[in-house]
Amino acid sequence: xxxxxxxxxxxxxxxxxxxxxxxxxxxxxxxxxxxxxxxxxxxxxxxxxxxxxxxxxxxxxxxxxxxxxxxxxxxxxxxxxxxxxxxxxxxxxxxxxxxxxxxxxxxxxxxxxxxxxxxxxxxxxxxxxxxxxxxxxxxxxxxxxxxxxxxxxxxxxxxxxxxxxxxxxxxxxxxxxxxxxxxxxxxxxxxxxxxxxxxxxxxxxxxxxxxxxxxxxxxxxxxxxxxxxxxxxxxxxxxxxxxxxxx
Amino acid sequence: xxxxxxxxxxxxxxxxxxxxxxxxxxxxxxxxxxxxxxxxxxxxxxxxxxxxxxxxxxxxxxxxxxxxxxxxxxxxxxxxxxxxxxxxxxxxxxxxxxxxxxxxxxxxxxxxxxxxxxxxxxxxxxxxxxxxxxxxxxxxxxxxxxxxxxxxxxxxxxxxxxxxxxxxxxxxxxxxxxxxxxxxxxxxxxxxxxxxxxxxxxxxxxxxxxxxxxxxxxxxxxxxxxxxxxxxxxxxxxxxxxxxxxxxxxxxxxxxxxxxxxxxxxxxxxxxxxxxxxxxxxxxxxxxxxxxxxxxxxxxxxxxxxxxxxxxxx
Numbered sequence: 001x002x003x004x005x006x007x008x009x010x011x012x013x014x015x016x017x018x019x020x021x022x023x024x025x026x027x028x029x030x031x032x033x034x035x036x037x038x039x040x041x042x043x044x045x046x047x048x049x050x051x052x053x054x055x056x057x058x059x060x061x062x063x064x065x066x067x068x069x070x071x072x073x074x075x076x077x078x079x080x081x082x083x084x085x086x087x088x089x090x091x092x093x094x095x096x097x098x099x100x101x102x103x104x105x106x107x108x109x110x111x112x113x114x115x116x117x118x119x120x121x122x123x124x125x126x127x128x129x130x131x132x133x134x135x136x137x138x139x140x141x142x143x144x145x146x147x148x149x150x151x152x153x154x155x156x157x158x159x160x161x162x163x164x165x166x167x168x169x170x171x172x173x174x175x176x177x178x179x180x181x182x183x184x185x186x187x188x189x190x191x192x193x194x195x196x197x198x199x200x201x202x203x204x205x206x207x208x209x210x211x212x213x214x215x216x217x218x219x220x221x222x223x224x225x226x227x228x229x230x231x232x233x234x235x236x237x238x239x240x241x242x243x244x245x246x247x
Numbered sequence: 248x249x250x251x252x253x254x255x256x257x258x259x260x261x262x263x264x265x266x267x268x269x270x271x272x273x274x275x276x277x278x279x280x281x282x283x284x285x286x287x288x289x290x291x292x293x294x295x296x297x298x299x300x301x302x303x304x305x306x307x308x309x310x311x312x313x314x315x316x317x318x319x320x321x322x323x324x325x326x327x328x329x330x331x332x333x334x335x336x337x338x339x340x341x342x343x344x345x346x347x348x349x350x351x352x353x354x355x356x357x358x359x360x361x362x363x364x365x366x367x368x369x370x371x372x373x374x375x376x377x378x379x380x381x382x383x384x385x386x387x388x389x390x391x392x393x394x395x396x397x398x399x400x401x402x403x404x405x406x407x408x409x410x411x412x413x414x415x416x417x418x419x420x421x422x423x424x425x426x427x428x429x430x431x432x433x434x435x436x437x438x439x440x441x442x443x444x445x446x447x448x449x450x451x452x453x454x455x456x457x458x459x460x461x462x463x464x465x466x467x468x469x470x471x472x473x474x475x476x477x478x479x480x481x482x483x484x485x486x487x488x489x490x491x492x493x494x495x496x497x498x499x500x501x502x503x504x505x506x507x508x509x510x511x512x513x514x515x516x517x518x519x520x521x522x523x524x525x526x527x528x529x530x531x532x533x534x535x536x537x538x539x540x541x542x543x544x545x546x547x548x549x550x551x552x553x554x555x556x557x558x559x560x561x
């Protein structure tokens with residue numbers, strides 16, 4: 001049984017169909033990438049899978065459970081987390097607080113009104129581990145809003161990791177980064193293999209072909225092919241639709 | 248505001264109030280204590296509002312309703328022969344909580360300006376309910392036979408005792424609010440103000456936290472209403488007029504939102520300005536408005552922002 005099974009998922013805005021009858025399965029432990037030209041509906045699909053956007057029809061099963069009707073926080077608590085293409089952090093919080101807030105969500109009740117949360121060692125230790133993983137351990141006390149773009153991308157990833165996901169939906173984690181920043185993020189994502197199942201959306205093709213076990217191609221909301229990097233490179237349909245080459 | 252600066256501000260404000268009766272005694276101006284008690288009661292209400300406005304990003308334009316609920320709890324219990332202050336406080340909280348729970352649950356379905364308008368609408372409904380409550384004087388309100396009793400004794404008949412009890416309540420509620428904002432709960436509340444989608448994406452359902460904060464805030468404001476009723480020994484719907492709700496927002500903004508002591512300071516400054524400006528001109532709100540504009544333009548965080556800048560800290 002696949003960890004994530006998507007059956008006939010659809011999303012449309014009026015006459016515009018953004019997600020068109022998508023069927024997809026993500027196996028436990030794999031790093032599965034979704035590629036497609038701009039406007040193919042990749043972020044919409046991630047938003048549907050994460051529960052942020054309701055779907056018009058179709059089914060989503062996660063770990064054998066039908067989660068189609070669950071909203072985002074419920075899915076996160078079951079181990080399905082996402083990161084955002086456009087950085088989404090708590091700007092007034094410190095880097096540490098951003099991550100430990102994510103740890104707090106799965107560690108005990110948040111209806112505790114008196115004990116100071118800043119001195120909860122268990123939360124801070126786990127947050128520090130997630131920050132070390134992405135290479136932000138020296139910036140724990142910085143205000144998140146004051147980080148550089150590359151650091152914010154690292155923080156975005158650390159927050160998603162701190163939710164302790166079984167399946168991580170990464171929406172263009174490299175967006176806006178380049179050079180050493182991008183290389184660092186690619187290394188971190190690569191290190192997740194075998195530990196966390198990842199569904200990755202990314203425009204950086206070198207990164208995708210280096211990281212992914214399997215690749216699916218989304219064009220105008222339809223999945224036109226799924227396979228290994230080799231197979232996708234060779235697929236005529238993909239070449240004509242996505243790479244713009246004549247078949 | 249840095250924790251150190253906040254503690255200093257709290258010490259100065261609360262310490263100053265604690266010494267005020269001495270000063271009033273020396274000057275022979277016992278009326279000062281009566282004014283100060285009114286200021287302290289409003290400071291409790293402003294503190295309550297800052298908890299949701301500053302930390303939760305919920306701009307309630309209906310918090311005067313809770314002042315009214317607290318004040319009428321005193322009037323209604325007194326007529327029923329119950330005079331004890333602790334019972335009055337308890338009744339005010341027990342009455343405010345369900346009102347906050349129901350109106351908050353509905354208001355929180357909306358955001359931004361719609362939230363502001365719907366809280367205003369609920370407060371106006373409460374206002375007109377008490378206007379039409381003819382057994383308690385309707386529009387004219389009702390004069391209390393006496394102040395609440397404490398330990399079965401009419402201790403609060405002394406302005407000085409009432410003053411210190413109100414000050415004590417303010418300090419306790421301030422410390423309580425401070426603890427709440429630094430707790431797990433407070434972190435979720437503040438995080439939701441910062442970025443609700445991010446909070447959902449790490450597994451929180453913000454609604455329950457916002458609603459709980461709204462109820463806590465309403466109950467605190469009702470405590471302020473109990474003390475105001477005792478201070479004036481008179482209860483009328485005017486207390487829950489929408490002007491009052493606006494004044495509470497002004498106090499919080501003037502003092503600086505989201506640090507609690509700013510709201511307390513804002514209440515002190517706003518009411519002192521009202522007291523003194525009104526001696527010079529009946530058009531005092533005009534001058535008050537100019538001062539408010541000046542402060543808000545000079546500092547995004549009101550007076551606490553100014554103090555922080557003078558203090559040299561970031």
